Amino acid sequence: MQPLILWLLVLAFAGAFVVQVATRVRLxxxxxxxxxxxxxxxxxxxxxxxxxxxRRTIGxxxxxGFAHALVFWGFVAFGGxxxxxxxxxxxxxxxxxxxxxxxxRLVLTxxxxxxxxxxxxxxxxxxxxxxxxxGDHVSLESVVIGLFIATLMVTFLLGWRLDEASLAGRVNxxxxxxVVLAFLALIPxxxxxxxxxxxxxxxxxxxxxxxxPNLDFEKEQVGLETVxxxxxxxxxxxxxxxxxxxxQVNCPAWGAGKELNPKTIILQTESALLAGERDRKLGEIYSxxxxxxxxxxxxxxxxxxxxxxxxxxxIGARRGLVSNGDAPGYLGGMYNNLERRSNIWGLAYDQRQxxxxxxxxxxxxxxxxxxxxxLGCAGAFDAxxxxxxxxxxxxxxxxxxxxxxxxxxxxxxxxxxxxGNEYMFQELANANIETLKTSAPKKIVTSCPHCVKTIGADxxxxxxxxEIVHSSVFVEELTRGQTGAAGQEAVTFHDPCYLGRYGxxxxxxxxxxxxxxxxxxxxxxxxENPYCCGAGGGLLxxxxxxxxxxxxxxxxxxxxxxxxxxxxxxxxxxxxxMLKGAQASARSDVQFVDLMTYVGERLPSPxxxxxx
Amino acid sequence: xxxxxAEARDGRLNRATWExxxxxxxLGDPITIVLPGAAPLAALGQExxxxxxxxxxxxxxxxxxxxTPDGYTAALTPIIEELSPSLVALxxxxxxxxxxxxxxxRMDRALVTDVTAVKPGAAAQEGPIFVRPMFxxxxxxxxxxxxxxxxxVTFQVGAFRAEQAARGASPAPSRVxxxxxxxxxxxxxxxxxxxxxxxxxxxxxxxxxxxxxRGIKEQAHIAMAQQLxxxxxxxxxxxxxxxxxxWLPMDRQVGSSGQTVSPKLYVALGISGAIQHLVGMKGSxxxxxxxxxxxxPIFEVADFGIVGDLFDIVPALTNxxxx
Numbered sequence: 001m002q003p004l005i006l007w008l009l010v011l012a013f014a015g016a017f018v019v020q021v022a023t024r025v026r027l028x029x030x031x032x033x034x035x036x037x038x039x040x041x042x043x044x045x046x047x048x049x050x051x052x053x054x055r056r057t058i059g060x061x062x063x064x065g066f067a068h069a070l071v072f073w074g075f076v077a078f079g080g081x082x083x084x085x086x087x088x089x090x091x092x093x094x095x096x097x098x099x100x101x102x103x104x105r106l107v108l109t110x111x112x113x114x115x116x117x118x119x120x121x122x123x124x125x126x127x128x129x130x131x132x133x134x135g136d137h138v139s140l141e142s143v144v145i146g147l148f149i150a151t152l153m154v155t156f157l158l159g160w161r162l163d164e165a166s167l168a169g170r171v172n173x174x175x176x177x178x179v180v181l182a183f184l185a186l187i188p189x190x191x192x193x194x195x196x197x198x199x200x201x202x203x204x205x206x207x208x209x210x211x212x213p214n215l216d217f218e219k220e221q222v223g224l225e226t227v228x229x230x231x232x233x234x235x236x237x238x239x240x241x242x243x244x245x246x247x248q249v250n251c252p253a254w255g256a257g258k259e260l261n262p263k264t265i266i267l268q269t270e271s272a273l274l275a276g277e278r279d280r281k282l283g284e285i286y287s288x289x290x291x292x293x294x295x296x297x298x299x300x301x302x303x304x305x306x307x308x309x310x311x312x313x314x315i316g317a318r319r320g321l322v323s324n325g326d327a328p329g330y331l332g333g334m335y336n337n338l339e340r341r342s343n344i345w346g347l348a349y350d351q352r353q354x355x356x357x358x359x360x361x362x363x364x365x366x367x368x369x370x371x372x373x374x375l376g377c378a379g380a381f382d383a384x385x386x387x388x389x390x391x392x393x394x395x396x397x398x399x400x401x402x403x404x405x406x407x408x409x410x411x412x413x414x415x416x417x418x419x420g421n422e423y424m425f426q427e428l429a430n431a432n433i434e435t436l437k438t439s440a441p442k443k444i445v446t447s448c449p450h451c452v453k454t455i456g457a458d459x460x461x462x463x464x465x466x467e468i469v470h471s472s473v474f475v476e477e478l479t480r481g482q483t484g485a486a487g488q489e490a491v492t493f494h495d496p497c498y499l500g501r502y503g504x505x506x507x508x509x510x511x512x513x514x515x516x517x518x519x520x521x522x523x524x525x526x527x528e529n530p531y532c533c534g535a536g537g538g539l540l541x542x543x544x545x546x547x548x549x550x551x552x553x554x555x556x557x558x559x560x561x562x563x564x565x566x567x568x569x570x571x572x573x574x575x576x577x578m579l580k581g582a583q584a585s586a587r588s589d590v591q592f593v594d595l596m597t598y599v600g601e602r603l604p605s606p607x608x609x610x611x612x
Numbered sequence: 613x614x615x616x617x618a619e620a621r622d623g624r625l626n627r628a629t630w631e632x633x634x635x636x637x638x639l640g641d642p643i644t645i646v647l648p649g650a651a652p653l654a655a656l657g658q659e660x661x662x663x664x665x666x667x668x669x670x671x672x673x674x675x676x677x678x679x680t681p682d683g684y685t686a687a688l689t690p691i692i693e694e695l696s697p698s699l700v701a702l703x704x705x706x707x708x709x710x711x712x713x714x715x716x717x718r719m720d721r722a723l724v725t726d727v728t729a730v731k732p733g734a735a736a737q738e739g740p741i742f743v744r745p746m747f748x749x750x751x752x753x754x755x756x757x758x759x760x761x762x763x764x765v766t767f768q769v770g771a772f773r774a775e776q777a778a779r780g781a782s783p784a785p786s787r788v789x790x791x792x793x794x795x796x797x798x799x800x801x802x803x804x805x806x807x808x809x810x811x812x813x814x815x816x817x818x819x820x821x822x823x824x825x826r827g828i829k830e831q832a833h834i835a836m837a838q839q840l841x842x843x844x845x846x847x848x849x850x851x852x853x854x855x856x857x858x859w860l861p862m863d864r865q866v867g868s869s870g871q872t873v874s875p876k877l878y879v880a881l882g883i884s885g886a887i888q889h890l891v892g893m894k895g896s897x898x899x900x901x902x903x904x905x906x907x908x909p910i911f912e913v914a915d916f917g918i919v920g921d922l923f924d925i926v927p928a929l930t931n932x933x934x935x
Contacts, residue, residue, distance in 0.1 A: 333872075340748050345891045382887040383909030540888075543869050577887060584826050584886075585856035 003091035006177065010090065013181035020188035021196075024239045027273050034231030034312075039207045046207070051199045056305040060246055060529075064125055067118035071149065074115030075195070077108055078152075082180055089177060108156070116153040119146050133245020133263075141190050148183050152176060194306050197240040201307030204233055209298045209502050210311040210453075214461050215319065215422040223319020223420060227285070228278040230269065230313070237308040238270040247300030247310060252532040252556070253293045257549025260293035262300035262310045269313065282317040283326065291317050292328050295539050295552065296418040297497040297532035315537075318420025330541045331419055338424055342410035342431075343377045344540075349408075352380035356405060359386075359393055364404030364439050371396075371403045372441035374455070374468070376448035377411050378573030384580075385447075385573040391600030392447055392471050398603055399478040403445070406435060412454035419538035429454075433464045444468040447596060449498035449572045450536075470499055472571055472595055476508040476515075484516030484602035491518045491598075492565035494556070494579065495530035496572035504528065509571055509595055516602040521563040531556050535574035557582035561590060571595040613666075614639065615697035615762070617688065618647040619705055620656050621679075621805070628703030628767075630774035633663050635730060635767045636701045637778050639740060642666040646691055648684060650677035657786045664778035668786035675791065679707050680800040685714050687791065692719070697762045704766040716764045723764040724755045728771040739763070813847070813863045820846035820877040823866055823893070824854055827882015827903060827922060831859040837881055840926050843933040846877070851889045867892035881922050885910030902926070 037043065049055040054072060058065030084101060088094040095101050123146040125131065127138055155176035162169040187193050215221040224230060230238075247262035248254050254261050268285050283291065291314060300310040321327060327335070337346030352375065364372045373392070378385040396403050413428035432455075446452060449470055456468045493509060500506045506527040513520055525531035534540075534552030557579050560568050568583075568590055570576045580592050614636050619626040629645075636643060643665040647653055651672040660668045671691060675683045692700060692715070700715075702708045704726050716723035729743040733756060742755045742765055757763040815821060822841040824834065834848075841848045848864060855865040866873050868888040874895030881902050883889060890913055893899070901914035902922045911917045918925055 330869075333868075345887060347891070347894065378887070383890075383912040384886060387907075541868055580886060581852055581888065584851075584853035584884075587826070587853065587857070 003089065006086075006089045009178065009181055010086070013185045016185040017188060020185075023274070024188060024193075028232050028235045028239070031228075031230055031232040031235045034213070034233045035204055037204065042207045043203055046205075047199070047203050050202050050305065050307070054305075056246075056303065060250075060303060064122060067121040067125075070114040070118035071122070074111040074118070074153075077111040078115075078156075080104065081108055081156075085173075085177070086180075089173075105159075109160070112153045112156050116150060116157075119149045119153070122146060123150070131245070131249075133249045135243070135245065139243075141186070145183065145186065145190065145192055148179050148186075151179050152183075155179070191241065191243045194240050194242040197236060198242065198306035201233075201236055201240040203307070204236070205307040205309055208457055209302055210296065210315075211309075212312055212315055212417065212458070214426065217423065217426075222323035223321075223422065224282055224313070224316035225320035225324070226278065226282065227269075227272050227280050229282075229316075229320070230273075231316075233309060234269065234313050234316075235273060237313075238266055238273055240306050241266045241270065241308060242306050243267070244305065246303040246305065247308070250299035250303045250529065252295060252297055252299065252534065252552045253549075255531065256534075256552045256555045258293045259287070259548060260290045262314075265290070265310065265313065266308060283321055286317065288321060288326065291321065292542075293539075294537050295497075295532045295534060296537035297530075298501050299497075299529060299532070302501055303529065315418060315420055319422050320420070322420040322422075327419065327421070328542070330543055331421075331538055334415060334538065334541045335421060335424060338411055338413075338416060338428065342428065343381055344411055344415055345377065345381050347381045352409070355380060355386055359390060361393070362404045363407050364441060366440050366442070369402045369404040369441075371401060371443045371445050371474070372439065373403050373405050374444050374446035374448070374451055375405060375409060376446055376451045376573065378448060378577075379446075380409065382573060382577070385576060385594070388447060388573075388576075388594035388596050391594065391597040392445075392475070394600045395475055395478070395596060395603060396445075399475075401478065406439060408435060410435075412451045413458075414450040414454040415538050415540070417454065417458060418536060425458075429459055429462060433459055433462055436466065437464065441466060445471055445474045447471045447571070447573065447594070449496045449503060450574065453498045453502050470503065470505060470508075470571070472499070472509040472512060473505055475596065475599060476512050479512070479515065479599065479603070482515065482604060484599075484604065488519040489517050489567070490521055490565045491567040491569050491593075492521045492523050492560050492563040493526070493569045493571075493595075494523065494533070494560055494575055495526055495528075496570070496575050497530055497532050497536060499571055500526075500528055500530050509569075512595065512599055513569060516599055518569070518598070521565040523559050523563050525559060531559060533572075533575040533578040535578045540574055540577065551582065553578040553582040554585065557586060557588075557590075561586070561588060565590075567591045567593055569593055569595050569598055613695065613697045614641045614643045614699045614701060615692060615695055616643055616645045616665075617700065617702045618645050618656075618660060619703060619707060620647060620649055620653075623656070625656055625659060626703060626705060627774050628705055628769045629660075630663075630777045631769065631772040632701050632703045632767050633665070633777040634772040634774060635727070636699070637664065639699070639730070641698065644669060644695060644697070646671055646688070648673075648676045648687055650674055651788075653788070657788075658783065661783040661786050662779050663784065664780040665784045668784050670786060670788045672788055673791035675798065678802040679711075680798050680802055681710050681714050682796065682798040682800060684711050685718060686796050686798075689715055689718055691789075692762060700762050700764045702764070702766045704768050708766050712764055712766050719762075721762055721764060722757050722759050723766075724757065725766045726768045727755075727765055728752070728768045744768075813861070815847055815849055815864065815866065815871045815873045818847040818849075818873065818875050820844050820879075821849050821866070821873055821875045821893075821896075822846045822879045822881065823849040823851065823883060824860075824881045825851040825883030825889075826853045827884075828854065828859075829882075831857070833923070834859055836923070836926055836930075840879070840881075840930045840933075843930045844877070844879070846875075846879070849873070851883050851886070880910050880914070881926060883910050884908045885913065 054069040057068050084095050088096045155172050158172050162172050245263050251262050265286055272285050294314045334344055337344055379389045410428050410432050413425035416425040452468050452470050533556050583590055616632055618629040644667045645660050645665055646669045648671040653670040653672055657668050657670045676687055702712055712723055724742045727742045727744045731741040733740050738756055743752055746753050822837055824837045838848055849866045850860045850864050854860050855862050868891050872892050876897045878893050878896035879900045885908055899914045900916045901910040902918045902925050903910055904921055906919045
């Protein structure tokens with residue numbers, strides 16, 4: 001009798017599970033395939049770290065993360081137990097009286113205690129502590145699931161005390177089994193589907209943060225316009241989201257009180273997919289305004305523990321808008337500048353030439369020069385950032401590096417790429433690649449982290465690869481063994497998103513600072529997870545009036561100010577522009593200095609400034 | 613004979629019409645002005661009659677109340693044919709960009725647009741040389757018109773000085789003519805004119821601007837800058853920190869997140885010259901910077917720079933201007 005009842009229950013609940021899973025699998029398969037598996041070794045290593053060792057889950061939230069890890073490891077450990085119990089219950093095969101199973105149960109006991117401790121903590125956190133990332137109201141479903149998990153563990157542990165054949169023992173066994181089945185049926189439609197999908201999503205996530213495949217204009221690709229354009233990885237991501245809110249609390253736009261919430265974007269995608277709104281415009285689902293609030297800092301994607309990629313979705317949707325002429329007005333001016341003058345400022349080309357001449361720079365020649373210095377839009381045209389570049393030239397000359405610059409440089413296309421103007425990006429990229437191929441440098445050094453990402457990663461998709469490093473990395477290597485003035489000068493360092501998060505270069509700038517006499521006072525949000533200055537993704541050009549909430553740069557400046565350090569060191573022209581603007585508005589006396597100027601001024605034998 | 617097509621909207625002449633007069637008067641031919649619009653145009657006609665011209669023709673028709681390419685082309689083409697001028701001149705406004713090619717193409721005549729200067733021709737029979745920018749201003753071209761008259765020319769707004777248009781000793785004769793040409797169907801339905809500057813203060817049209825930056829130190833000192841602006845007949849503007857602090861309203865902000873201005877004179881007081889500010893004022897013809905930091909980037913774009921304390925310099929400058 002009991003096996004028959006269990007059979008009926010298993011068929012009913014497992015059936016419910018399969019039907020719900022099938023709906024989602026169909027949607028994933030119906031989407032344009034965007035899944036490509038490269039760099040297998042990296043992916044396996046990341047899988048071990050992020051899934052098995054729960055790196056990202058624990059990393060940012062050690063207590064909740066560890067509690068989650070206990071539950072996760074417990075679940076994995078319990079997999080075999082549940083199968084064996086059901087095989088016995090269904091009358092298929094009974095291994096429950098073997099010695100091996102007895103031993104297995106023994107091993108499971110500490111896991112069960114761990115899961116129970118973990119889930120109780122997580123329930124308290126969700127219901128009582130209520131962190132912002134979990135949303136405004138307590139999710140009933142999550143509480144039910146939490147209680148289910150607790151019940152499973154309690155019933156397992158009671159199994160040691162109760163005679164299996166007794167009434168209490170049977171009730172206990174049935175309670176455990178029914179909860180397992182109910183849990184199974186609840187999984188696919190809830191955030192707990194991440195149990196199944198997150199290992200897959202983590203494995204399939206691009207090895208490169210913010211990877212944006214080129215649009216193929218020959219195939220008339222215009223970016224993501226409607227729900228049916230969403231690629232298979234995006235659809236997979238939408239069903240994988242565990243709603244933990246790491247993306248939300250790390251998002252600088254959300255942090256500054258803007259409407260953008262990366263978690264909401266993912267959940268809106270899921271709803272639209274399940275509602276079958278294939279032809280609905282993405283700008284309508286997320287609101288166009290929200291799509292333009294993203295600085296492409298990458299915090300959401302990088303902090304996500306379940307492998308979701310937000311940037312291909314956000315920038316993909318921007319592409320769809322730009323293709324239809326729906327870019328915000330302030331970008332129009334910047335696009336004009338790029339089109340007419342190949343720089344974001346729209347300044348005349350002779351200004352770069354004046355700087356090149358005044359700084360005594362030579363035109364790059366691979367026979368005579370070791371490295372090519374890429375000036376970038378800021379370096380070529382911004383009088384303020386030119387000071388930092390002069391420092392870099394001084395440091396390079398002092399280190400005996402033979403370097404040259406290109407005769408003509410265009411913007412790498414980063415602002416076009418990140419704002420979804422793919423056509424303009426490709427025009428600029430192709431033109432630059434042609435110039436670079438002709439000049440044939442083996443190594444490029446630049447002080448702009450955005451140029452590093454764009455030339456280093458995005459240009460590789462045109463079949464052009466070159467070694468490009470940020471000046472901090474190059475100079476750190478160059479000045480090894482040297483020391484600057486003694487003394488401990490308190491400074492704080494603002495990691496640029498495109499250097500720290502995208503490039504992973506967090507140690508070199510710090511090493512340089514300490515080598516030349518700095519005592520670094522770390523701000524909140526540093527190293528691989530900095531808080532954006534607010535310039536990325538074209539927002540350097542955004543109008544204040546059009547933006548709700550605070551300025552991202554003001555929020556970040558306050559964080560830097562709170563370190564108490566009188567000097568802020570930056571390593572990106574855009575961070576420098578934004579944060580100096582915030583400093584001016586705050587009428588603060590904090591000093592800004594670019595990393596290269598900091599080093600240049602403290603080299604043992606001060607390099608002679610270029611004649612200018 | 614030269615025909616100048618005047619432009620007016622909401623009962624006001626576009627000052628670029630006077631610039632066009634200033635551009636063609638030196639050519640020496642008698643000038644007739646045609647002003648298209650809806651009746652009554654008499655007041656505007658009187659204003660135009662002050663110019664040293666042979667005649668003012670007021671082309672009145674209800675169909676010309678708002679600009680439409682169909683309506684204006686239909687009304688102006690017969691007048692041009694009737695008066696048969698050697699040259700038809702227009703200010704290079706947005707309306708002209710739409711209208712001039714249409715009329716010129718309809719009449720199958722040469723058109724040179726966006727002219728910034730007129731030079732005497734090499735030979736008398738060739739006519740004058742028109743100078744116009746090419747490739748976004750990277751080059752300028754000297755153009756000589758060919759083919760049968762009339763030739764069409766449009767003059768870049770701001771390239772000539774309106775106040776240099778010669779005034780006549782007595783008002784020029786003017787006459788009113790009614791609707792001309794066949795009343796063909798007007799296919800366009802004009803909407804309210806688009807105004808680019810959403811701000812209440814339109815700094816983009818200002819000829820002179822006095823802009824203040826963080827060097828002004830206190831809100832109370834804005835008055836000092838305002839006095840200089842008054843003495844110069846200039847609008848007051850500011851860089852971002854000043855507007856952020858609420859010392860001046862947001863619509864007075866110049867820069868990439870404010871207005872982009874191109875005045876004839878831009879006086880920067882205590883502005884360091886961050887790139888976002890510079891791109892908003894780089895089109896200024898003459899930039900005067902006063903800043904105590906000799907390394908301030910503003911001096912990179914300044915035509916005249918004063919390194920010093922603006923609290924000494926500005927009052928002195930204001931007094932000098934007043935006397």
